[in-house]
Amino acid sequence: MFVSDCISVNEKGHLTIGGADTLELAAQFGTPCYVMDEQQIRKNCRAFVNSIKENYDGNGLVNYASKALCCKEMCRIAAEEGLGLDVVSGGEIYTALSAGVAAEKLNFHGNNKTLDELHYAVKAGVGRVIVDNLEELNALSRIAAENGKTVDILLRIKPGIDAHTHEFIRTGQIDSKFGLAIETGEALQGIQAALQAEAICLKGYHCHIGSQIFDVEPFEHAAQVMIGFIADMKAQTGYEAEELDLGGGFGIKYRTDDNPIAFEEYMARVAAVLKQECAARQVKTPFISIEPGRSIVGSAGLTLYTVGAVKTIPDVRTYVSIDGGMGDNPRYILYQAEYEILNAARANEPKTQVVTLAGRCCESGDLIQENAPIQPVAAGDIVAVLSTGAYNYSMASNYNRIPRPPVVLVDRGQARVIVRRETYEDLVKNDI
Numbered sequence: 001m002f003v004s005d006c007i008s009v010n011e012k013g014h015l016t017i018g019g020a021d022t023l024e025l026a027a028q029f030g031t032p033c034y035v036m037d038e039q040q041i042r043k044n045c046r047a048f049v050n051s052i053k054e055n056y057d058g059n060g061l062v063n064y065a066s067k068a069l070c071c072k073e074m075c076r077i078a079a080e081e082g083l084g085l086d087v088v089s090g091g092e093i094y095t096a097l098s099a100g101v102a103a104e105k106l107n108f109h110g111n112n113k114t115l116d117e118l119h120y121a122v123k124a125g126v127g128r129v130i131v132d133n134l135e136e137l138n139a140l141s142r143i144a145a146e147n148g149k150t151v152d153i154l155l156r157i158k159p160g161i162d163a164h165t166h167e168f169i170r171t172g173q174i175d176s177k178f179g180l181a182i183e184t185g186e187a188l189q190g191i192q193a194a195l196q197a198e199a200i201c202l203k204g205y206h207c208h209i210g211s212q213i214f215d216v217e218p219f220e221h222a223a224q225v226m227i228g229f230i231a232d233m234k235a236q237t238g239y240e241a242e243e244l245d246l247g248g249g250f251g252i253k254y255r256t257d258d259n260p261i262a263f264e265e266y267m268a269r270v271a272a273v274l275k276q277e278c279a280a281r282q283v284k285t286p287f288i289s290i291e292p293g294r295s296i297v298g299s300a301g302l303t304l305y306t307v308g309a310v311k312t313i314p315d316v317r318t319y320v321s322i323d324g325g326m327g328d329n330p331r332y333i334l335y336q337a338e339y340e341i342l343n344a345a346r347a348n349e350p351k352t353q354v355v356t357l358a359g360r361c362c363e364s365g366d367l368i369q370e371n372a373p374i375q376p377v378a379a380g381d382i383v384a385v386l387s388t389g390a391y392n393y394s395m396a397s398n399y400n401r402i403p404r405p406p407v408v409l410v411d412r413g414q415a416r417v418i419v420r421r422e423t424y425e426d427l428v429k430n431d432i
């Protein structure tokens with residue numbers, strides 16, 4: 001009935017997550033507040049790990065794309081479940097290391113890693129650097145040599161695939177700021193340079209075709225293109241890649257009528273394509289990695305807000321203002337992301353109102369949802385926005401000097417804070 005298995009309604013008619021009553025959580029931790037269900041996160045991790053075991057003889061690794069939700073406890077959970085971590089900045093490396101995750105479990109991504117970050121990654125000893133371009137390759141080679149280390153890399157390749165999702169979250173096509181294109185010969189050049197570079201060990205290739213993808217076809221297509229690429233490069237350079245990272249981007253349910261693919265089906269079909277293409281092109285089946293982010297944490301989280309003013313403009317719309325907004329969830333303002341919204345105290349009742357959920361920032365565009373159905377709501381009610389576990393806390397800002405909400409983790413009904421609510425003191429701590 002709801003967008004996520006961890007969401008339900010109790011005998012009082014209150015919305016629950018991971019067995020905890022959201023009204024009690026709101027009373028205990030205040031609003032706005034992000035709430036995550038630990039069991040759901042772990043279940044999602046296991047589904048990916050098992051799908052590689054069952055369909056690809058376990059010859060692969062799942063890396064959690066930590067940018068979806070990066071905090072120490074989330075890094076620990078992913079590591080405990082046997083996942084590696086994708087990191088995209090020095091800050092994410094630092095967070096993972098502070099959480100006790102081993103550096104060799106980290107894959108370092110990004111289209112413009114700074115020299116400081118490359119130094120940091122090399123010194124820390126990250127497992128893989130996913131090299132985006134030739135300048136980066138040269139810089140990394142120099143830094144690795146200076147440090148007397150050899151760095152294992154994957155080259156980020158643009159497979160030239162249009163995954164039919166929103167323009168801002170599409171990355172596999174040729175017109176993308178990420179990676180080296182196959183068609184233009186850039187990718188071949190990258191391989192030749194990597195094979196010759198000092199202190200660099202080329203392990204294979206990486207691609208990531210986009211985000212919030214609902215079909216398996218673009219993933220199958222990418223797998224086919226990448227195996228073809230491995231074979232072509234073997235023929236042209238003699239180098240046969242051992243590893244293939246297929247990226248993330250698996251879609252999740254934001255609204256009840258969204259229909260994402262099951263991870264199991266994704267891996268069954270992609271593994272079949274990989275094996276078939278490797279046989280056809282006479283290359284070894286590579287060790288694979290996948291990089292789910294949103295699909296690990298997205299539907300395991302929700303955000304709780306308290307309703308303030310309700311403004312009905314006759315024949316126009318009803319604005320329901322909440323005590324958060326674009327500062328804790330910029331996804332609507334960025335790309336009109338859709339969400340299911342509920343009155344947490346009346347979660348089982350029919351949605352008889354259509355409202356615009358408005359944030360409290362000084363921006364007319366600061367909306368969380370426009371013209372969305374919801375149960376009747378009034379000032380003081382607790383509203384829940386579902387599926388906010390990914391790209392909400394991690395994209396949050398202090399616009400209008402509003403402190404960021406806490407992240408509360410629920411495990412079988414028991415709640416604990418894993419990221420504290422920011423204080424006013426936190427807001428001025430770097431001000432001189």
Ligand SMILES: *Cc1c(COP(=O)(O)O)cnc(C)c1O
Nearest residue numbers: 065208211248249291292293294
């Ligand atoms: C963002 C990103 C991911 C994760 O994408 P999701 O849509 O959250 O699964 C994986 N790999 C790379 C390289 C990314 O940039």
